[in-house]
Amino acid sequence: xxxxxxxxxWRLATALSAVVLAVSAARADLDTNAVLTRIxxxxxxxxxxAQDFWDPILATRPQLFIFAGxxxxxxxxxxxxxxxxxxxxxxxxxxxxxxxxxxxxATWDDHDYGxxxxxxxxxxxxxxxxxxLDFFDVPASSPRRQHGGIYDAVVIGPPGRRVQxxxxxxxxxxxxxxxxxxxxxxxxxxxxxxxxxxxxxGDEQWAWLETQLRQPAELRLLVSSIQVASIEHHWEHWGxxxxxxxxxxxxxxxxxxxxxxxxxGDRHQAELSLIPEGAGYPLYDLTSSGMNNARGHVVDDPxxxxxxxxxxxxxxxxxxxxxxxxxxxVTLEVRxxxxxxxxxxxxxxxxxxxxxxxxxx
Ligand SMILES: [Fe+2]
Numbered sequence: 001x002x003x004x005x006x007x008x009x010w011r012l013a014t015a016l017s018a019v020v021l022a023v024s025a026a027r028a029d030l031d032t033n034a035v036l037t038r039i040x041x042x043x044x045x046x047x048x049x050a051q052d053f054w055d056p057i058l059a060t061r062p063q064l065f066i067f068a069g070x071x072x073x074x075x076x077x078x079x080x081x082x083x084x085x086x087x088x089x090x091x092x093x094x095x096x097x098x099x100x101x102x103x104x105x106a107t108w109d110d111h112d113y114g115x116x117x118x119x120x121x122x123x124x125x126x127x128x129x130x131x132x133l134d135f136f137d138v139p140a141s142s143p144r145r146q147h148g149g150i151y152d153a154v155v156i157g158p159p160g161r162r163v164q165x166x167x168x169x170x171x172x173x174x175x176x177x178x179x180x181x182x183x184x185x186x187x188x189x190x191x192x193x194x195x196x197x198x199x200x201x202g203d204e205q206w207a208w209l210e211t212q213l214r215q216p217a218e219l220r221l222l223v224s225s226i227q228v229a230s231i232e233h234h235w236e237h238w239g240x241x242x243x244x245x246x247x248x249x250x251x252x253x254x255x256x257x258x259x260x261x262x263x264x265g266d267r268h269q270a271e272l273s274l275i276p277e278g279a280g281y282p283l284y285d286l287t288s289s290g291m292n293n294a295r296g297h298v299v300d301d302p303x304x305x306x307x308x309x310x311x312x313x314x315x316x317x318x319x320x321x322x323x324x325x326x327x328x329x330v331t332l333e334v335r336x337x338x339x340x341x342x343x344x345x346x347x348x349x350x351x352x353x354x355x356x357x358x359x360x361x
Contacts, residue, residue: 026096026099026100027099027100027103027137028099028100028101028102028103029103030064030103030105030154030156031103031156032154032155032156032157033156033157033158034063034156034157035157035158035161035323036063036064036156036157036161036163036321037063037320037321037322037323038060038061038062038063038064038318038319038320038321039062039063039064039065039066039163039221039318039319039320039321040057040060040062040064040065040066040316040317040318040319041065041066041067041068041223041263041288041316041317041318041319042057042065042066042067042068042265042288042289042290042291042315042316042317043067043068043069043070043071043109043225043264043265043266043288043289043290043291044069044070044109044265044266044268044289044290044291044292044293044294045070045071045072045089045290045291045292045293046072046073046290046292046293047072047073047085047086047088047089047092048073048088049292049293050292051092051094051095051291051292052094052292052337053094053291053292053314053316053337054092054093054094054095054097054098055094056316056335056336056337056338056339057094057098057316058094058097058098058101059339060316060318060335060339062098062101062102062318063102064102064103064104064105064156064165065098065102065103065104065105066104066105066106066165066167066221066223066263067104067105067106067107068107068109068223068225068263068264068265068288068289068317069107069108069109069110069112069170069225069265069266070108070109070110070111070112070225070265070266070289070290071089071106071108071109071112072085072086072088072089072111072112073085073111073112074086074111074112074114074128075111075114075115075116076115077114077115077123077124079124079127079128079131082127082128082131083131083135086131086135089135090135104136105152105154105165105167105223106132106136106167107150107151107152107167107168107169107170107223107225108132108150108169108171108225109170109171109225109226109265109266110171110225110236110266112128112132113125113128113132113171113172114128114171117177117236118171119171119172119173119174119175119176119177120171120172120173120174120175120202121176122171125171125172129148129149129150129172132150133145133150147204147208148172148173148202148204149169149171149172149173149202149204149205150167150169150172151167151168151169151201151205151208151209152167153165153166153167153212153215155215155216155217157218159216160218160323160325161218161321161323161328162216162217162218162219163217163218163219163220163221163321164212164215164217164219164220164221165220165221165223166209166212166213166220166221166222166223167223168201168205168209168222168223168224168225169201169205170200170201170224170225170226171225172202173199173200173201173202173204173205174199174200174201174202175193175195175197175198175199175200175241176193176198177190177193177236177240178190178191178192178193178194178195178240179191180234183234184233184234185300186233186234186235186299186300186301186302187234187235187299188233188234188235189234189235190234190235190236190240191234191240192239192240192241192242193240193241193242196243198241198243198244199241199244200238200241200244200245201244206247206251209251210251210255213251213252213255213257213260214255214257217259218258218259218328218349219259219261219321219330219349219352220257220258220259220260220261221261221263221319222260222261222262222263223262223263223264224238224262224263224264225264225265225266226238226264226265226266227264227266227267227273227285227287228245228248228262228264228275228283228285229262229273229274229275229278229283229284229285229305230267230271230273230285230287230303230305230306231245231305232302232303232304233301233302233303235266235267236266249275249278249279249283252278252279252280252283253279253280253354256280256353256354257279258281258352258353258354259349259352259353260279260283260352261283261284261285261286261319261330261332261347261352262283262284262285262286263285263286263288263317263319264285264286264287264289265287265288265289265290266287266289267287267289268289268290268293268294268295268312269287269289269294269295269299269301269309269310269311269312270287270288270289270294270309270310270311270315270317270334270342270343271287271303271306271308271309271310271311271343272284272285272286272287272306272307272308272309272332272334272343272345273285273287273303273305273306273307274305274307275305279352279354280354281351281352281353281354281355282347282351282352284307284332284345284347285305286317286319286332286334286343287309288315288316288317288334289315290314290315291314291315291316292314293314294311294312294313294314294315295312295313296312296313296314297312298312299312307345308343308344308345309334309342309343311334311336311342311343313336313337314336314337315334315335315336315337315342316334316335316337317333317334317335318331318333318334318335319331319332319333320333321349326350327348327350328348328349328350329346329347329348329349330346330347330348330349331344331345331346331347332344332345332346332347333345
């Protein structure tokens with residue numbers, strides 16, 4: 001190649017890489033005035049496995065995507081290795097397309113926070129917090145940079161069509177789990193803690209959550225990496241902290257927060273569960289997990305609160321809202337990676353609020 005053609009080639013390559021960089025760095029901003037009708041979510045995405053779930057997510061035409069935890073599998077105390085694993089996610093073309101297409105909100109679970117099933121004892125939790133907040137572009141001015149953990153909330157939409165997304169942190173403050181002497185038939189190893197002082201959210205996050213539940217909103221997506229409704233299996237769930245679980249249900253009733261729906265992950269399977277009077281009204285818990293590491297085989301998994309599922313193969317979650325005033329309706333959905341709905345439940349928004357008992361004459 002002559003010098004002229006070589007120089008031309010370099011200029012072309014430099015220009016092309018600048019374009020690629022610009023495309024890969026493109027980020028859709030969160031517009032808090034937007035009327036949300038299509039939200040997608042998912043959990044449990046191993047950055048080392050094929051990530052063929054981005055197209056099915058994009059096929060839902062999401063206006064918002066929520067990472068519900070185990071967004072990568074870092075499982076390390078080494079923060080450089082953790083950053084490198086996030087960089088693997090950042091390099092995924094599908095992730096880059098999603099990031100350009102819609103804003104992304106995120107909380108974490110054990111494997112991106114620290115180690116398998118870890119809680120407050122994880123000694124690199126501060127470093128891990130910084131890595132997480134950097135990766136998800138949380139600005140230096142955000143309250144998230146000031147308080148412990150990574151919990152956060154945002155209200156999106158005009159009055160009458162407001163969606164509040166509450167991202168709980170179920171790791172940073174969480175006390176010890178209690179282990180069974182041996183694994184249960186479902187493969188899990190935990191049993192409810194009898195310790196009256198053990199916490200899941202921690203005092204500071206509890207106080208914050210109460211103020212959030214008092215914010216006006218028509219629909220609230222309460223994102224908890226671990227399940228709230230399904231508590232009969234022996235893996236991680238809120239039932240391992242019975243007082244904390246009762247406190248959550250009590251708090252939703254006390255604040256009279258309407259429109260609460262739980263989105264959860266962690267389980268490597270999908271299902272929809274229901275606590276009939278959980279919040280003074282039916283409390284749905286839609287679990288979507290994993291995006292690329294679902295079990296792939298049937299397991300014995302007790303859950304008397306299950307309405308739909310379980311689905312043991314790779315999946316993504318979606319929440320659609322049909323805003324029609326008093327007749328507004330939410331559709332809770334899980335899709336397989338061929339975009340076929342495997343779970344679909346329509347819920348009138350009017351059913352998700354405390355009903356005043358008629359006064360007796
Ligand atoms: Fe997990």
